[in-house]
Amino acid sequence: MSEIKTITLTIDGQQTTVPAGSSIMDAAKSLDIEIPHFCFHKRLSVAGNCRMCLVQVEGGPPKPTASCCFPAGDGMVVHTQSDMVKDARKGVMEFLLINHPLDCPICDQAGECDLQDISVSYGSDQSHFAEQKRAVEDKDIGPKIKTVMTRCIHCTRCIRFATEVAGVEEMGATFRGENMSVGTYVESALQSELAGNMIDLCPVGALTSKPYAFTGRNWELIKTPSVDIMDAVGSNIEVHSRAGKVMRIIPRENDEVNEEWISDTARFSYDGLYENRITSPLLKNKGKFRAIGWKKAVETLLPKLDNKKTIAGLVGDLHAVEDLFAFNAFMKTTLGSDHVDARMNGFALDGSYRPSYLFNTTIEGVDSADAVVIIGSNPRLEAPIINARIRKNVVNRQMPVYMVGAEVDLTYKYKHLGDKPENIAELYDGKSAISKELAKFEKPLIILGADTLGRSDGLGIYKEAEKLADKIGALSSNWTGLNVLHNKASAVAALDLGVYPEDKGMDLGKTLKALEKGTVDTLILYGDSTHVDAEKLKGAKFTVYIGSHRDAYAEVADLVLPVTPYTEKDAWWVNTEGRLQEAKASVAPLMNAKEDWKVFRHLSGELGKPLPFNSLEELRAHVLKKCPNYKYNNCIAPAEKWVSIAGADKLLKKSFVETVTNFYKSNEILKASKVMTECAESSLNKNKAMRKAG
Template sequence: MSAQPTQNTAPNLVNIEVDGKPIQVPKGSMIIEATDRAGVPIPRFCYHRKLPIAASCRQCLVEVEMGGRPMPKPQPACATPVAEGMKVLTRSDKALHAQRNVMEFLLINHPLDCPICDQGGECELQDMALGYGRSVSRFTERKRTVADENIGPLVATEMTRCIHCTRCVRFISEIAGTYELGDMDRGDRHVIGTYIGKNIESELSGNIIDVCPVGALTDKPFQFKARAWELVAKPSIGYHDALGSNLWLHTRRGEVLRTVPRDNEAVNECWLSDRDRYSHQGMYAADRIGAPEVKRNGQWQATTWEDALQVAGDALKKAPGSELGILLHPATSNEEGDLLMRLARGLGSAHVDHRLRQLDFADNAVARPFALPVAEIEQIRTALLIGSDLRHEMPLLNHRLHQATKKGAKVYAVNPARFDFNHKLAGESIVAPQALVDALLALASAAVAVGVTAPAALAEAIASAQSDQGDRDTIAALKSGKAVVILGEAAVTHPQASWLRAIARFIADATGAGYDELPVGANAVGLARLGVVPGNGGLDAQAMLAQPRKSYLLYGVEPPHDFADGGAALKALRGADQVVAFSAYSSAALREVADVILPIALLPEIDATLVNVDGLAQGVGAGAKAPGEARQGWKVLRALGGALQLTGFEFDDLAGLRDGITERAAAPRSGLAIRTAVTGLTRLATWPIYRSDAVLRRATALNAHPLNRAPAVRLNAAEAGRHGLAVGDRVRAADALLPLVIDAAVPDGAVWIEAAQDLIVTLPPYGAAITLGKA
């Protein structure tokens, strides 16, 4: 008998019966979703709650009755929608017989690799074979084999193990949006591959390892390192962008061997970007420092903590507080940031800053939480990207935007280059860095044209701008419904960022859109909340380099690559009387400029709190062991503050430290940078996705990835011709000699030379004029 409807059924629910138990489920649900809600297990391989339904494995076959009549054949639970009065039998003889037969067919060609397969111990096929497989195979024919394909440095392939569930294909096409995998041929020739034998270049490619139910796709850097049961899972968060993706560190004896996603629907769902997944390799680089070192008579010597702290304290006291500059990385934790502020106050210095990659401080801008939360980006109808290569800046935020476009959202962009998006743009304006403000003013002019009053500070500039039909279409789309304006890193780090920020906020206010500004640094929002910025009369990060100090304290900073102007940073640090460095690494540049290096642990090795783009404070515990004598940063700062006998360092433990933390948010200003005309070529300097911090720059697998491009001068063909350059030429830019790459993504008037490369540290910063010559 079919399930009988109840009198109080909500209009969006239907009544069904699963194994004799009546339940109510949402209309439109598939049977497998209903049984998952009810806690009834159904075997499956191709089904994944985040992927489109394929119904290709047939492992989830169940018996279904409608109107008291059983359907003639078992139905796939993943592709059969529920209906009022439906009766589902998951453990009937008919259902179990079908499930066991499918399992037998799946195992026909599967190799007996379990003892040497990296998936062993956490394999869905092993689990299902135990529950639904035969103890002895009846298949006596020869098993098929499939040639493996090299798809890059991150994912290892063993395609003979593939059961053709197509989860990886659907992930790459529907989630990553890059269409780099497909299934080809039929029957026993059916294979999964890249069509043309190429590396997978998606920034989310590691997720195909997680969705693969067998050992066909595995973690290449982790290959043959350990068994699943040897690993201890420690909760942590990603620290290479401000999303704060939740993840698990899989450790053995304190060493991180693998990183996998930890579900959090509001942040990263069940996905993880490749840089969060594979960056742990950088934790064990050859130049990781495990003991304090001091420079004596020009020679570096390992020493004790007592001696190193004494040397550091003496160095910091040599110059007055007005001559001390404190520069910290924007991924520094709340606890460390607060202690650095206490140290600065105790030493009488107002020169403290974490905004190392900003060039424009006219409005004293700091990172703020998103107005439109990350989880709501999928629901927008229109987005305007300003100066943003979102795929590389925050990959999983871009994933949310990509999902929105699949639902019909329109995305417009104003960018200094034609960045490679994985979704179509409804409109774009690509201009050289020096023209970015003018392009945005034209958009603002279109907003004013429909009756919005411009703010006084922008009124004259907007009045002189000319909008076109594309600008008017963009404004109309933003006004039509739920919309967001996203200011990306190429805008935040622009030399006229105050203008871009003010205009973007005006456009958002005028159209009723949310305003989301991407923080530069994993804890930029948290440090801004704590007021880790210059005090009264203090110099910002750029001013500390332009007006060199006699002493510097560097915290988690790797010169010159972490600075907007690497050349200016090296010049200022080389000229300082003393430089105290708290660092996990001892790079050649740091050893050149520093006088003492105090080894500190990295985020996976410390107890810390970081604040993400939604303003969510996420606390983590130490998941791995720091090497040698390296210590958690807050402990080193406490010891240094105590040695200097400063107030605020009397606490005994982390709880005592956190009790003393108070928020001192910086007050914004309404200033705008002076606009100066730049003639000729201007440099576009973006930070490569896998070179944006010291850990990533040492992650060997990511460094071998195609997205980690070699240093080059990138010009469009017309601009190269105007400068007498052609393909194959080597180009001299300042002191650097680089190959020329003809790139249609670069607009006229611009040369794209990526930052954080050893060969280009002396080049002018982003937005500055640059002269090129044929070598």
């Protein structure tokens, strides 16, 4: 490996050594020297159009130069605070403010606005401008983003993000100079699943959150670190609350997971935390629910939990580690029932061998891959953040992507190789041109959709993917390139903790058949899932639903117990790569809702078989005994040696299909959100219009 060439330069009297090719701004950052800027962003291409980052270079151009795009040179001497630089910045600042309105008192960006901060620090208290300010018509770009385009300073960050990161070229600029206008070419709702990140990128108040408009100020909000659970990526987020209510959600930077982006479902779904919530226990009487107290609810439920009865438990998609452990212990230890399953998509594998169901390469590891093979998955809808990372490498490194599955728009080019399981063999047979092409790569990465492994031939598909990985060198001593991409937040933790039948218990399929026959005495529905229709869950003599939202699963129940969503409890979450992350409670439980694990602990005590923990700390100690890997908080446990999975190799002739068909309605919180409903409708209308057009 060749040595990295370096250069040494002096900035404001301080010497620094940086890699050759670095800009002056990069070098200044290494010394913690602040250079003001608007258009520059470390994850976007360099535009150099705001001119705010001017510096003076000794022996260089006679005028100040833009530090974001001027390469640092060996022996260079740079000044960032000379009189020339200060005067130039004041001039640039004055030009930027010429047409900017004095909207600060009514602008949602106030208090976290780059233009405010930089104008105070580097601008002038006077202006020479005495003409009429320009006015620009606002654009309606959908339910996510509010526009006030008169505030736009033409930094083009939003345009570059849409083009380079999101891969949906919806934003652009028309005209030039003072008449330049930023927006969509045709006024319509933004369709990217990552569009909300433009709000964070916008350095002024031109693009702000439409759902958050006029609801609060930045300095009024309590900021709590948390983890997104709208998919299985585990994006790091910050939940902002006021007066015990979630007001908005923004990203936290984590280069190993989400960089600094989050999906629109993570950002805009928080109104769903309060819509359709269950705030007290409900008991069905003559087909109608009536509110009751917890004491009455427990008294009603206890006789239905007699261990002589056939009791089955099905587990939904949005449960934290501690809650899954407590429910599993409640079912198997307290109730003595092994009829429990959290694999609501019918996932073919169990938790006996951890690498078989993880994204082993890691999310950050995508940056090291030299080719990607996607089998039965649509990362754009199942994991937009991972899809954006794949796109980054396709754009920056021309990394090739191959697809076996439904032909979909992934925001980057790929070679479509068929849509049936039998097409996988063509990739490793050594005869086809594609198999020879794949064999040349050093670090190929294979992505298997978790829902695809829920087919009746799921194990066979997995075995085929394993053969492919072995043949093309994706399973070597220094590279594990076979990955399962989950799209539900609790999927990996449920497998880790053994929330499935481990002896002779009924799995999902057998439970559904037993419900058809009417042989289930008590069915415990713990949370909601989009994988199984509520109509299939009828048939038990008594059904109890334990969840946060009153949805279709709640309606089939006889008794409903309210528990808390992710923002109302301290909890551990495990993402698709097996990374454990901690989220803190941002608000208190709503009304009579209780933390999930406390409900199971109380019920076990009432039944005379108390679970062995009374606090969250004690519960976590038991979790760590079950899953020692969880001691690696916010990092990946050491890789295990690869072991082939035994099982049948049967494959169906059936084509792969998209498993996530409505990105904005894929769990109970999203289904309850009015904003997500608007997004789903605008997406549907856009798709209809496109089909009609051609």
